[in-house]
Amino acid sequence: MLVELMNTRYSLGDLALAEECHQPIDLAGSDLERLLGQLKVMLLIRYAEELIGDMVTNGKIVCPCHLGIGQEAIAVGVSANLRASDRVFGGHRSHSHYLALGGDVGKLMAEVLGKVSGCSRGMGGSMHLYGVEHGFYGSVPIVGGSVPLAVGAALAAKMDLRGDVGVAYFGDGTAEEGVVHESLNLASKFKLPMLFVCENNMFASHMHINLRQPADSVSRYAAAHCVPWEVVDGNDVVAVEKASARLVARSRAGDGPGFLEAVTYRWRGHVGPREDTDVGVNRKGDLASWKKRDPVKRLAEALSASGSLDGKRYAAIQQEIRARVARAWEEAEAAPYPDISALLDWVYAE
Amino acid sequence: MSALAYGDAIRIAFEHLLERHPNVFVIGQGLWSPWYVGNSMTDLDKKFGQERLIDTPVSELACTGAAVGASLCGYRPIVVHPRMDFMLYAMDAMVNQAAKWSHMFGAQSHPALTVRGIVNRGGEQGAQHSQALHSWFAHVPGLRVVMPYSSIDARDLLIASVLCDDPVVYIDDRWLYELEQPDQPIRELRLADEGPKILVEGGDITLVGASYSTHLCMQAAKRLRKEGIDAEVIDLRVINPLDCSVVMESVGKTGRLCVVDGGWSTCGLAGEVIAQVSETLPPAGWRAAPRRLTLPDAPAPTSKPLEQRYYTSVDDIMRTAKAICV
Numbered sequence: 001m002l003v004e005l006m007n008t009r010y011s012l013g014d015l016a017l018a019e020e021c022h023q024p025i026d027l028a029g030s031d032l033e034r035l036l037g038q039l040k041v042m043l044l045i046r047y048a049e050e051l052i053g054d055m056v057t058n059g060k061i062v063c064p065c066h067l068g069i070g071q072e073a074i075a076v077g078v079s080a081n082l083r084a085s086d087r088v089f090g091g092h093r094s095h096s097h098y099l100a101l102g103g104d105v106g107k108l109m110a111e112v113l114g115k116v117s118g119c120s121r122g123m124g125g126s127m128h129l130y131g132v133e134h135g136f137y138g139s140v141p142i143v144g145g146s147v148p149l150a151v152g153a154a155l156a157a158k159m160d161l162r163g164d165v166g167v168a169y170f171g172d173g174t175a176e177e178g179v180v181h182e183s184l185n186l187a188s189k190f191k192l193p194m195l196f197v198c199e200n201n202m203f204a205s206h207m208h209i210n211l212r213q214p215a216d217s218v219s220r221y222a223a224a225h226c227v228p229w230e231v232v233d234g235n236d237v238v239a240v241e242k243a244s245a246r247l248v249a250r251s252r253a254g255d256g257p258g259f260l261e262a263v264t265y266r267w268r269g270h271v272g273p274r275e276d277t278d279v280g281v282n283r284k285g286d287l288a289s290w291k292k293r294d295p296v297k298r299l300a301e302a303l304s305a306s307g308s309l310d311g312k313r314y315a316a317i318q319q320e321i322r323a324r325v326a327r328a329w330e331e332a333e334a335a336p337y338p339d340i341s342a343l344l345d346w347v348y349a350e
Numbered sequence: 351m352s353a354l355a356y357g358d359a360i361r362i363a364f365e366h367l368l369e370r371h372p373n374v375f376v377i378g379q380g381l382w383s384p385w386y387v388g389n390s391m392t393d394l395d396k397k398f399g400q401e402r403l404i405d406t407p408v409s410e411l412a413c414t415g416a417a418v419g420a421s422l423c424g425y426r427p428i429v430v431h432p433r434m435d436f437m438l439y440a441m442d443a444m445v446n447q448a449a450k451w452s453h454m455f456g457a458q459s460h461p462a463l464t465v466r467g468i469v470n471r472g473g474e475q476g477a478q479h480s481q482a483l484h485s486w487f488a489h490v491p492g493l494r495v496v497m498p499y500s501s502i503d504a505r506d507l508l509i510a511s512v513l514c515d516d517p518v519v520y521i522d523d524r525w526l527y528e529l530e531q532p533d534q535p536i537r538e539l540r541l542a543d544e545g546p547k548i549l550v551e552g553g554d555i556t557l558v559g560a561s562y563s564t565h566l567c568m569q570a571a572k573r574l575r576k577e578g579i580d581a582e583v584i585d586l587r588v589i590n591p592l593d594c595s596v597v598m599e600s601v602g603k604t605g606r607l608c609v610v611d612g613g614w615s616t617c618g619l620a621g622e623v624i625a626q627v628s629e630t631l632p633p634a635g636w637r638a639a640p641r642r643l644t645l646p647d648a649p650a651p652t653s654k655p656l657e658q659r660y661y662t663s664v665d666d667i668m669r670t671a672k673a674i675c676v
Contacts, residue, residue: 087423121456130455137422138455142446148412149447152419152427159375159401159425166419179442182412189407338456346457347491348591349515350542 010215018289024302053273063125073295075100077240087153090139109332144177154194173204222259234262357527359505378430414440448517449492480650499564552580605637
C-alpha cells in the first residue's frame with residue numbers, strides 16, 4: 001500500500017511516456033526573438049553532435065563521444081538564466097552544456113580531435129570540456145564526480161557575496177551515486193546558491209530507470225534533503241527556462257539550492273553515434289515516438305505558428321549553422337596537436 | 351630560541367594562514383570540537399569564526415569535492431580528515447578530480463587545495479583506525495604529498511602546501527605531536543623547491559625515513575654512533591614528486607641503505623626509494639644489499655602483544671643497520 005503510494009507520488013506520469021508531449025511548445029508570454037536565439041543554439045548543438053557522430057563513424061574521431069542529441073532544450077533553457085560569473089560543471093555528456101553557455105564550436109571540434117586549439121588545449125577530448133570564460137568550470141566522466149565540486153563552487157559563491165550560483169548537470173544514473181546525496185545534504189544544510197540539474201533521459205548506459213530504481217522520478221531525492229524541486233518536460237525549452245529561472249532566482253536571493261528534473265530521451269546510444277536499438281536494449285518503438293517529441297522541431301513549429309519564423313528563413317538559419325559547424329570542423333582538422341612536452345609540463349602548476 | 355612542539359606547530363601554521371591569507375578556509379569533521387586532533391586545531395574556530403572553520407556533516411567525499419570546487423574559484427581550502435582511513439571515501443575527489451584537473455584541462459585551471467590526512471594509530475585502535483596510506487597518494491601524478499618529521503616542517507610545509515597552486519596531501523602523525531624542537535621564525539617556502547634533506551651526516555650507512563619513521567631513524571642513529579657506526583639520516587619530507595638525488599648521493603658515499611617506512615612493503619615508499627637508488631648506483635657501489643623496514647603485510651591488530659610486534663621499533667632499525675654494516 002505504502003509502496004504504491006510512493007510510486008504514484010514519485011512517478012513521472014505522462015512525461016515518461018514516449019507518445020505524450022508531441023505538440024508544439026507553448027510560447028505564451030515569451031520573447032520570440034529570444035526564443036529564436038535559443039533555437040539557433042539548439043540547432044548548433046544538434047548539428048555539432050551530428051557531425052561528431054559522423055566523424056566517429058568514419059574513424060576520424062577516436063575518443064569516446066557521448067551524444068545528447070534530443071536533449072538540447074535542457075542546457076539551452078537552463079543557460080538562459082545563467083551569467084558568466086556562475087560556476088557550471090558537467091559530466092560525460094556535456095557538449096550541450098558547453099555550447100549553450102556560449103562555448104566555441106570550433107574549440108569543441110578541436111578538443112574532440114585532441115588539438116591544442118581545443119577548449120582544454122587538446123588534453124581532455126569530448127569528456128573533459130573547459131570554458132571558464134563562459135562560466136563552464138569543467139566536465140568530467142566520473143559519474144557524479146563533479147557534483148560536489150559544483151557544491152564547493154556554490155560555497156565559494158556564497159562567500160563571494162555576489163549572487164552567483166553553482167550548477168551541476170547530471171543524469172538519472174548519477175542519482176544512484178551516494179555522493180549526490182551527500183551533496184544535496186551539504187547544499188541544503190549550508191543553504192548554498194546551487195542548482196542541481198538532473199537530465200532524466202531514463203537510461204544509464206543500456207539500463208532503463210525502471211530496472212535500476214523503484215520509482216522513475218529522481219526528485220524524490222531532493223525532497224528527502226528539503227531541496228525545492230521542479231519536474232519539467234525537458235524537451236520544452238520554455239518550460240525548462242521558466243522552472244530554472246524560479247529556482248535560480250531563489251538561490252541568488254540567498255534562499256538555498258534548487259533541483260530541476262528535466263525529463264528527456266537520448267536518441268543515440270550511451271556512447272558513440274549508434275542508436276543502440278539492437279544491443280540488448282529494446283527501445284526501437286520508444287525511440288520512434290520520442291523523436292516526435294523533438295525539442296528543436298517543437299520550438300521551430302511553435303515559432304512558425306506564431307508567425308515569427310517562416311519556412312524560408314528557417315531553412316536559411318539551418319544552412320548557415322550547418323556551414324558554421326562544417327567550417328569549425330575543417331579548422332580543427334588543420335590545427336596542430338599539443339607539443340609532446342605537455343605530457344609532463346601540465347601535470348603540476350609549478 | 352624556545353621549543354616548538356609538532357602539534358603546536360600545526361596550529362600555528364593554521365593561524366598564520368588564516369590571519370594572512372583571506373582566501374584560506376578549513377573544512378572537515380570535528381573542527382568545532384577538535385579533541386581527536388590533539389592540540390593541533392584548538393580554538394581556531396573561536397579565533398577565526400565558524401564561517402572559515404567549517405565543521406561538516408559526515409560526508410568525506412562531498413566535503414573534499416566541495417573543497418576542490420571552491421579551490422577552482424579562488425579559494426585555498428584545507429580539508430581535514432582526522433584519520434587517513436576515513437579519507438578513503440574521498441578518493442574520487444582527490445585522485446580522479448584534483449590530481450587530474452590541471453593536466454586534463456590543459457593547465458588552464460589548478461585545484462589549490464590541501465588535504466590534511468592524519469595518521470593516528472596505536473592504542474589498540476585496530477585495522478580501520480590506524481592506516482598510513484601515503485604510498486597510495488604518492489603513486490598519483492598531479493598530487494604533491496608532504497610528510498613532515500620536524501616541528502618546523504610541520505608548520506612551514508603546511509603553509510607551503512596551502513600556498514601551492516597544486517593539490518597537496520599533507521600527512522601528519524599523532525605520534526609526533528609532543529616532539530619538540532628549537533623554534534625558528536616562520537618561512538613561506540615554495541613547496542616545489544622542497545625535498546629530502548640530510549638531518550645527520552655519517553659515512554657508514556644511509557638511513558631514510560619520512561615523518562615518524564625519520565624520528566625512529568634519528569634515535570637509531572644516536573645509538574648506532576655509540577656503537578661506532580656513523581649513520582647518515584635523510585628525511586624525505588616530500589614523497590611526491592619524489593626526488594631521490596640526495597639519497598643517491600648519500601648511498602654513493604656509504605654504500606649501505608636502510609629505508610624505514612610506516613606503510614606496508616609491497617609497492618610502497620621504501621621499495622620505491624630503493625628502486626630509484628638501485629637504478630642509478632652501479633652494483634660496485636654497494637657494500638651490502640639495501641634493506642627496508644616496513645609494517646608486516648597485515649592489517650593493524652588490536653591485541654597488545656600483536657600491536658607491539660606490528661610497528662617498527664628503534665631496536666628493529668638497530669638490528670637491521672648492524673646486520674647491513676657487518
